[in-house]
Amino acid sequence: MPSTRSPRRALTAAVALLALTTATACGTDAAGGVQTKELRYQGSVGQVTLPELAADLGYLGDVKLDWIGNVTGGPADIQATATGQSDFxxxxxxxxxxxxAADAPITAVVSYYxxxxxxxxxYYVLDGSPIRGPRDLIGKRVGMNTLGAHAEAVLRTWLARGGLTAAEIGKVEPVALPPVNTEQSLRARQIDVAVLxxxxxxxAVANGGIRTVFTDYELLGPFSAGSYVFRDDFLTRNPDTVRTFVTAVGKAIEWARxxxxETVVARLKAIITAxxxxxxTTLVEYWKSSGVAEPGGVITDREFATWIDWLVGSGELKGERPKxxxxxxxxxNAAATPGGGA
Structure with missing residues (x-):
């Protein structure tokens, strides 16, 4: 679940712990030159991540995944990686x-959704809701999986493009909810809009009674929205393991594509059962695609530039703009090499 600590204090603690973790790790693996073959990670309830699919398809070879629990939001997931609680x-x-930007030495290596x-x-409302456009959201509650991430960034971009001022946007209240509970909260009228x-x-759509206000695809077109990250010291110590992982994720993307x-859904259900x-396993019956834009999960500048612009414009990024x-x-990523394929 998302932390109740202030984001700034949590992030400061994360970076401090990262420094200790990095120093300790560099004194072990680097000295012996032995690369790890086991990757600790967090999963998602009732769903199959691309690394899990890649492992089941045999693409990871001798690299093993070590599931350490589930996570409900990306910011918490990459913070765990930054602090050394997980490997990716x-x-x-x-x-x-x-x-x-908070000086956590992590690097994105492959797109995954x-x-x-x-x-x-x-962004969905009940059929009888009067909400139609950006101004209708002023004073309303919007349920999403986590704050400060994809759903909130897209929401604020839509509101700004709809002509709302910063003060008016501030009156739209994002509410963090576990994804599996968001539909129920909308139907119980605990929130006004659900991000699904x-x-x-x-x-949720199959259950009926809800309608779309807008989607991120309508707003921005096709795009890769998220990436897997590793700590920089981990990349330095374990380049072959990371290469195996990244290329395997890319192959899983293309296999599913x-x-x-029906073949993909059957495979996902079998993985969850096993x-x-x-x-x-109900959720995976509705699987359609990973949504990844580039072949093999290759990352492009656009996938970060869009959000750098948004963060700078909203005042959340100070100082020099990152490239x-x-x-x-x-x-x-083998898919990024001419003839490498995915």
Whole structure:
């Protein structure tokens, strides 16, 4: 669950712990020159991450995944990576920009989710709601999986493009809710708007009684929205392991893109059943695509530039504007090499 500590204090603690973690780790792996073959990570209830799919497809080879628990939001996931609690994490690219701006030495290595005509984040209301446009949201509550990430950034961009002032945008209240509870909260009228994405959105739409106000795909077109990150010291010590991981994720993206939807859904359900975490497989029945824009999850400048512009414009980034190319690397991704493929 999201932390109740102030974001600034939590981030300061994260960076401090990172320095200690880095110093300790560099004194072990680097000295022996042995690269780790086990990657600690956080998963998602009732869903299958791309690394989990890649492992099941055999693309990870001798690299193993070590599940340490579940997470509800990207910012918490990449903070865990920054502090050394996990080896990799994934988040909305704007959240990655903010964490790196706070001097956390992490680098994005592969895209893992995005929005396209099939898979997107929508902003939904009950059928009888009077909410139609940006001004109708003033004074309203918008439920989303986590604050300060994809859903909030897209919402504020839509409101700003709709002509709302900063003061008016401040009167729209984002509310953090676990994704599996967001639809229920909307139907119980605890929130006015629900941000729903992927299989959770499709299930809610199938249940009826709700309609779309707008979607991130309508607002921005197709784009990769989030990336997996590693700590920089981990990349230095374990380049071959990271290369295996990144290329495997890219292959999983392309495998899912090439297969009939029914084949992918069956595979995802089998993975959930086999891992024995007492989960419902209903969500993955609505899977349509990963939404990743580029082949093999290759990252482009645009996927960070959009959110750098937003963060600077909203006053959340101070000082020198970061360059998108400083925030990510494709050097571990075989799909970025001519003839490398995914």
């Amino acid at each position: 994490g994934g988040a909305f690219n704007g959240a990655i920009v903010k964490l790196q 995005g929005s396209d005509a099939q898979t997107f984040q929508g 994405g992927g299989v959770i959105r499709d299930k 090439a297969q009939p939807r 891992r024995g975490r007492n989960e419902d 998108p190319s400083d925030l990510y690397t494709n050097r571990f």
